[in-house]
Amino acid sequence: MDPRRAVRLHRHPRGTLSPDLAYGRHVVTAVLVAHDGKRWLPETLDLLLRQTRPVQRIVAVDNGSRDGSESLLVEAIGRQNVVSLPRDTGYGAAVAEALRNRAANTAQTGPLDISRSETEEWVWLLHDDSAPAPDALERLLKAAEEDQFAAVLGPKLLDWHDRRRLVEIGVAIDGAGRRETGLEVREVDQGQHDDVREALAVSTAGMLVRRDVWTTLGGLDPDLPLFRDDVDFGWRVNGAGHKVLAVADAVMWHAEASARRRRRIAATGNHPRRVDRRNAMFVLFANLPARPLLWVAIRNFFGSLLRTAVFLLAKQPANALDEVAALASVFGSPGRLRRARKRRARGRRRNYHSIRRLMPPRGQQLRRLGETVGGLLSGAGPVDSAGRHHAVVSGSFLEEDDDALLVEDGAWRRFLTQPGVLLCFALVAVTAVAARGLIGGGQLGGGALPPVAGGASDLWAQYAASWHAVGIGGDVSASPYVLVLAMLSTVLLGKVWLAVDLLLFGCVPLAAATAYLAVRRVTSYVPMQLSVAAAYALLPTALGAIATGRLGTAVVTALLPLIGMTLVDVLRRPRRRAARAAWVAGLLLAIATAFAPLTWALALVLGFAAGRWRPSRRMYIAVALVTPMVLLLPWSLRLLRHPSLFLIEAGLHRPELVERSLDPLAILSLQPGGPGMPLVWPSVAILAAGVAALAIAVRRTLVLAAWAVALLGLVVAVVITGVEVAAPGEQSAPPWPGIPLAVAAAGILVAAAAGGERLRELVGAAGWRRAAGRGLVLAAAVVPALAAAGWVVGAVPGPLNRDSHDVLPAFVAASSNNGARARTLVVHREADGHIAYSVLRGRSAVPGESELPPPESVRNRFDAIVAGLTSGRGGDEADKLASFAVRYVLLPAPLDNDLVQTLNGVPGLERISVTEGAALWRVTTPTARLRLASGQESAPLPSGQVSAWPEIPEGSEGRMLVLAEPFDSGWRASIDGQQLPARVVGGWAQGFEVPASGGRLELGHTSLRSLWLVCQGLLVFIVLVLALPGVRDEERDEGIERRERRRGRGHTGRRARGHRARETGQQERVPEKVGGGP
Secondary structure, three states: OOHHHHHHOOOOOOOOOOOOOOOOOEEEEEEEEEOOOOOOHHHHHHHHOOOOOOOOEEEEEEEOOOOOHHHHHHHHHOHHHEEEEOOOOOHHHHHHHHHHOHHHOOOOOOOOOOOHHHOEEEEEEEEOOEEEOOOHHHHHHHHHHHOOOEEEEEEEEEEOOOOOEEEEOOEEEOOOOOEEOOOOOOOEOOOOOOOEEEOOEOOOOOOEEEHHHHHHHOOOOOOOOOOOHHHHHHHHHHHOOOEEEEEEEEEEEEOOOOOOOOOOOHHHOOOHHHHHHHHHHHHHHHHOOHHHHHHHHHHHHHHHHHHHHHHHHOOOHHHHHHHHHHHHHHHOOHHHHHHHHHHOOOOHHHHHHHHHOOOOOHHHHHHHHHHHHHHHHHOOOOOOOOOOOOOOOOOOOOOHHHHHHHHHOOHHHHHHOOHHHHHHHHHHHHHHHHOHHHOOOOEEEEOOEOOOOOEHHHHHHHHHOOOEOOOOOEOOOOOOHHHHHHHHHHHOOOEHHHHHHHHHHOHHHHHHHHHHHHHOOOOOOHHHHHHHHHHHHOOHHHHHHHHHOOHHHHHHHHHHHHHHHHHHHHHHOOHHHHHHHHHHHHHHHHHHHHHOOHHHHHHHHHHHHHHHHOHHHHHHHHHHHHHHHHHOOOHHHHHHHOHHHHHOOOOOOOHHHOOOOOOHHHHHOOOOOOOOOOOOHHHHHHHHHHHHHHHHOOOHHHHHHHHHHHHHHHHHHHHHOOOOEEOOOOOEEOOOOHHHHHHHHHHHHHHHHHOHHHHHHHHHOOOHHHHHHHHHHHHHHHHHHHHHHHHHHHOOOOOOEEEOOOOOOHHHHHHHOOOOOOEEEEEEEOOOOOEEEEEEOOOOOOOOHHHOOOOHHHHHHHHHHHHHHHHOOOOOHHHHHHHOOEEEEEEEOOOOHHHHHHHHOOOOEEEEEEOOOEEEEEEOOOOOOEEEEEOOEEEEEOOOOOOEOOEEOOOOOOEEEEEEEEOOOOEEEEEOOEEOOEEEEOOOEEEEEEOOOOEEEEEEEOOOHHHHHHHHHHHHHHHHHHHOOOOOOOOHHHHHHHHHHHHHHOOHHHHHHHHHHHHOOOOOOOOOOOOOOO
């Protein structure tokens, strides 16, 4: 039917009202404002004129529509009832002009038993895109009749397209200016909110307001032409002592066309988000009392800056600009704010307590903030978009059964009952039981993991330092995995031990989660998804990494499925998504490479192969491979200069942790060797499943590609076990093949998963095929289950342990932290008779410090001193130790009696104590980190960890300032601003010539490290921005709307039933879409 004809059929009744008119003492003037609303107006007018309790007056305002909206209004209610205004007129100004019109002030004759003095005038505000249910006005007036203090009433707003989805039932505003409805995202209306409740405000779409209150308060603020004008008016109504009620029995369907940008809005200058944010802050600043205003102003100022950064991070520069512009508009107009506060001054402080209870609680505000940031970073757009009451449904509309589930199960319940989540919970429990002896107090350490000490601040200082006051000292850049640990520890309130525990013990459930996400792309058969994810999580590489404290393997095992997913996206997705996937892959590879550099080498080989297969994607592959090397500079240059370091992962590289002659059959069975290896048969079962996939899988290309990856991992594992490498200062040993075997296992499991569809067919078949299929499904479930059981029964075997004792005695640590900064040499004999040592500076080493070698020449010099010290030859080793600022020599438990006797006989060593715990000697030669030497004498000077600012006394010429740190061009020293010439002392130490005059010394180390950290931070930020999903198209709602219109053409029967229901005055609980709207 022609929409114009539909409107003409229901002309507005004129003349005297019927004596039995419901709530006849109430005189209602409907004000309808239109602005390019032709697509919604027919239905809105149709339902307005079908009200079971008709309005007495209708005045419509057309704000310069260009789509024919004005002609629809004129034909429906007459020219005399339509006001034409300029296109940029705000909503409040349009309503004010309508109420000044003659049509809004004509005398009305009510029922005979009601005098003129008893009548009550009301104004019913409507939008062109808000269609009221047939009995909406009647239910609003009924609520007004029952509560004489109600001055403003609003209906329940439902979505125009999905007519069961709640949009708003009253509205509030939080301290950050976010519009809060109290509804869940995409919440479906099933009557759960059907009551009459007080609210801070209600939407102007359907707002029924007493005309005398409207007049007294001056209506909507003209400074708020659109957005938040309803909140401001509701706040002022509550502040004047009246009530604002949300009446859920009254229903209206709202398209939110302006908020969702379904039309251009002249009143906002086509910047609705900017206007919404500006008006939100304006409403808060204009209405709050002075004391809360100060806090809210500070909060919004810094909150806007944070939101701007988040918008930029989410690649939404237009929204970031709107945020800054809104902030400048509010804070840059103090005069406008002062006038607004003056108009609202009456009763502001007195009534604020009653208004505060209508505002959202703080917990809800924090949850809302988290949703907003999460929505931005996921690319879904902000939850509190400009003027938006609720998040927009993406994709196709929900069917009735899905909607019911949506209401019954909250988002958390649906998440927690996902098969993959349940698997992760199960593996968390398995890991907790298997690692029961390693969870608790004390420092975790042993194997490849040095004892975990220190806090997040120590890690940040280590990564940022240009000179590392660790051991003998050096300027080698810290390993980048320290940065990852520092960030994670900061999130965990500075707990480094907790970060290490999460990465090491959490690698099993984390690997299961990432593998589950990856395998879902290979097969949709849930049993196969769960079996493959569990098998991957319980690989010998993961269990061996936990047993030996290999933090690098643990992290890479968890990241490998994600890296694989993104690399596949690089090769197969459309170009725009492939470009983003390349940056994501580069970022993930950078993290994995920081912990285990061999990961990058494997990715490089696969990248070359993929580039030959897909030449069109070579640029994206290059981005994924080059990004890690750039982000990890200058540490990555060290890898390229010393390629053997690619084979060494984070932590210690010790011979006892690997098998020197690993059987190739063990490698084929995915066993990397070393302590803590589980039973071999689960790995054999994985291998068998992968081989079987070659014969039965339908997707042969995928299976062959997966096996190619697996063969690469197996070959690399065989090759690296035949070489030996040595980390600086450690013995040589073969690399642990855990990383390549994890890659091989991942490829085999992908091949096995590709056979999952064939397994589903067998289970769905008849006869012996079904039995065989069920048997295979059972076997696939039993293998990881028995692997988990074996791990639990055997606990976590291996050298990893928790030692609750600090290495240094308390008095040694205290004396080492005074101005002398004396050091302690810790010596012990390995099982193979090799002497190992470390130099401690007043505390145990934090993660990463054991991998900071001094210059090779200095290390060789110190090696010779330790060798002479432990050989018992009785030389001047004690004096040489003093030159390195070593004051104590410590022999930890278990004591080696021969070594104790040897150290007892060293000249210049004084034994302090020998107990079951340790043996301790003191170097008798006075020593300090910083000394002023003159001839054969030297005087200690106070020093910090790196820098120093002592006062140098006057003295003779030729004095030398000796710093017990290796010589480096970065050391600078000055006295009263005069730079001192640098010299090499003793063939290795840093020295400076000191003038006879003396003065204030300033000593420090400078380098380009700080500048590079800034550059690195910018690079990481840029990669993050490029990796994150961009803002989704704001016009996606238009696509939804068009799809709904196409669907509507096939549902004429349903729509007809909706019309018949309204003709009889009946309203369904979940009303169908009505009228001829879009």
